[in-house]
Amino acid sequence: MIKVTDLYKEYQLNKKQQKEFNTTETTVVPVNKISFECQPGRIFSLLGPNGAGKTTTLRMISTMIKPSSGSINVCGLDAVEQEGEVRKKIGFLTGSTGLYERLTTDEMIKYFADLNDVPAEKFEERKNYYYDLLDMHDFAKKRTGQLSTGMRQKVSIVRTMIHDPEVVVFDEPTSGLDVISAENIIKLIRNCKEQGKTVIFSSHIMTEVDLLCDDLAIINKGNLVYKGSMDEFRSQMQAETLTAEFIRIVNQA
Numbered sequence: 648m649i650k651v652t653d654l655y656k657e658y659q660l661n662k663k664q665q666k667e668f669n670t671t672e673t674t675v676v677p678v679n680k681i682s683f684e685c686q687p688g689r690i691f692s693l694l695g696p697n698g699a700g701k702t703t704t705l706r707m708i709s710t711m712i713k714p715s716s717g718s719i720n721v722c723g724l725d726a727v728e729q730e731g732e733v734r735k736k737i738g739f740l741t742g743s744t745g746l747y748e749r750l751t752t753d754e755m756i757k758y759f760a761d762l763n764d765v766p767a768e769k770f771e772e773r774k775n776y777y778y779d780l781l782d783m784h785d786f787a788k789k790r791t792g793q794l795s796t797g798m799r800q801k802v803s804i805v806r807t808m809i810h811d812p813e814v815v816v817f818d819e820p821t822s823g824l825d826v827i828s829a830e831n832i833i834k835l836i837r838n839c840k841e842q843g844k845t846v847i848f849s850s851h852i853m854t855e856v857d858l859l860c861d862d863l864a865i866i867n868k869g870n871l872v873y874k875g876s877m878d879e880f881r882s883q884m885q886a887e888t889l890t891a892e893f894i895r896i897v898n899q900a
Contacts, residue, residue: 648845649685649708649814654678654717656703677703679869680717687813689861690836690846696897700869701849705818708847709739722813722845735763738812740820740832746799746806748792752783755791756805763810770809777805780838781831797828804835815839817848821855833858853889865896872900 656678678700685691695701706712708719710730719726721733760770778784781801791802821829836859839846850856865873873896886892
């Protein structure tokens, strides 16, 4: 479970940054006191236009950056005070793979398994499960620098999941991928839900949201402008499509 309460992030801008952003303001607030909950066995979608604060929020949940104020509770743990324990509970996947190109697929997966103290008897079982699920056996011994974009994304998936996290965070994971690679991500997200994991993902693709989402929140310029279940979202729609309704809500805000 994830519980976010009055989450707030503020950055100080130096003169160089003020010039880059063409502003006289000394601070920028990408996330402004937002609150929501993500439940186990349900898929929560965090939506918003570019620059809305989605990635900042997901990185705070994943303990990559600290909030200025507010609280984040992950599986009963404080994400600020107990960040080391929280990281053991979380898998984080983005569209940017960032793999060590000299390592083979097997070496990469083993490295992250060791980082997360995965027992030897569990490692092979989990690795083979995901290799079968994603059809990865053919490039297990190849260096990741030699792999295609889709293959690299599969390696990133297994790297994310090898320690069997209770919470999985997906930050636009299908961005720039071909249809087959994107389908692997969809398959993984559904698999996580079936296993009772807490899943939160960000996407610009409303067809993915329609396929997967149980609950959602929409943020715009750091502010929460909608929160509810997907069924509630559909029932109150004033536009003809999900995309048009999303745009309507953002513009109205």
